[in-house]
Amino acid sequence: MADQHETLAASLSDVRLYIDGRFTDAEGNATFDNISPYTNETMNSIAAGQPSDIDRAAKAAKAAFLGKWGKMKLQERLGYVYRIGDLIEQYTDELSELEALDTGLPISQTRKQVSRSANNFRFYADTVKSQMYGEAYQVDDEFINYTVHSPVGVAGLITPWNAPFMLETWKIAPALATGNTVVLKPAEWSPLTANRMAEIIDMAGLPDGVFNVVHGIGEVAGDALVKHPDVELISFTGETTTGSEIMRNGADALKRFSMELGGKSPMIVFDDADLDRALDAATWGIFSFNGERCTANSRLYLHEDIAGDFIMKLQRRVMNIKVGDPLDDATQVGPLIRTEHFERVKSYIELAKEEGCEVISGEVPKAFARGNYVPPTMLLGAENSMRVVQEEIFGPVIAVMTFKDEDEVIEQANDVRYGLAGYVWTNDIKRGHRVAQAVDSGMLWVNAQNVRDLRTPFGGSKHSGIGREGGFYAFEFYTEIKVIHVAVGDHHIPQFGR
DSSP states (O other), rough: HHHHOEEEOOHOOOOOOOOOTEEEEOOGGGGGEEEEEOSSSSSEEEEEOHHHHHHHHHHHHHHHHTTHHSSHHHHHHHHHHHHHHHHHHHHHHHHHHHHHHHOOHHHHHHHHHHHHHHHHHHHHHHHHHOOOOEEEEEEETEEEEEEEEEEEEEEEEEESSSHHHHHOOOOOOOHHHOEEEEEEEEEOOOHHHHHHHHHHHHHHHHTTSSSEEEEOOOIIIIHHHHTTTTEEEEESSSSHHHHHHHHHHHHTTEEEEEEEEEOOEEEOOTTTTTTTHHHHHHHHHHHHHGOOOOTTOOOEEETTTTHHHHHHHHHHHHHSOOOOOSSSSSSBBBOOSSSHHHHHHHHHHHHHHHHEEEEEEEOOOOGGGSSSOOOOOOEOOOOOTTTHHOOOOOEEEEEEEEEHHHHHHHHHOOOOEESSEEEEOOSSSSHHHHHHHSHHHHHHSSSSOOOOOOOOOOEETTEEETTSSSSTHHHHHHHHEEEEEEEESSSOOOOOTO
């Protein structure tokens, strides 16, 4: 597989910005290196967008919004959105390889993500046609009041490096389908599929300026996007501290924000649960996507009556998980995306030892020594007060704890600053509902593992985010809801000054 990496990396062209329908260099020809998580060698060079490049992109997007795109009939606009989905499907194999090469995610998982990405465009085109409608309110024989949805304008989209292509489509698809124009600032650690998205949208023939991609460093390009006066809304997925800084930087302009931030999600397993299925869910939920997953069940709470047996079986699973080349279909866990993140995750494992945990890890084959590999890891004997339980590690690391009763585990589950997701396993359906409603999270699954329905809202509470994406909930963010009051009779008007 090493040869395949080298062949793919050698085939890569340098990446440029995509602004106003053209691929272009950054101001001053500024660039940064794109590093392989598998070899830690440079794969290609990426244009490093500057504030002036963001300005060009934002102005192009505003001109397109005020021009051809903004005046386009709904059916024609949605035709472009469907076409993007079709093109993504056409290039599924290539996109899956690029995503695995760039991020270290196993290709068996990136293939599913790309397939879902094509469906995101079709889903939002369908949803705009069927669900983006107004309401009407009649007031006796005097008024009819009705609402309409209008696109906001230029949408600034800032996307993360974990599952980057799929998460980009979660934002691009509803933004375009509702009639906005886009400036995308992808994560600098995962530029390849964002560039391919620009090429696909160029193939789809969207009018110039409707979609723009400015690669670059967050503190430079991302900061300029947040502060630009022509950018009306910012949708951000990423780390909580960064999200807080983005909101501060955009506060003076009263920008509209959607924030999907960090998580430290609990999985609660009661003694009456289907333990075999819960074991499958626990391993998939934390070790898929290399553990770099905001909704990962990184805190596992086991009822004390079943904890010993469950931990023993989980340990066997951890030892059997296939760590390997992300381009190998058999690989289940690949390398973390960058050395900086690898070192951060490793530091948390060392901290766990200092805090008194027993650390149990799988093995990384010696053949992969150049990569950023952290083996699947269990932290036994963890306690809620420990930093490794309170802080987001964002790697293949699960902290395991026990509980005695329902009230205790609810208190433990809620005793973190995050509130993105949660998982409850029990065959007592009343208890399942009770606990799910008591856990402070934006999304809960009962006897299920993170199965997404695009019609439902996605987002978190507390420090895990603000706002919701998904289904018609996206309309609240990507459209302005305008109410129009029409007099149908001669109602009373006070006659001041007469």
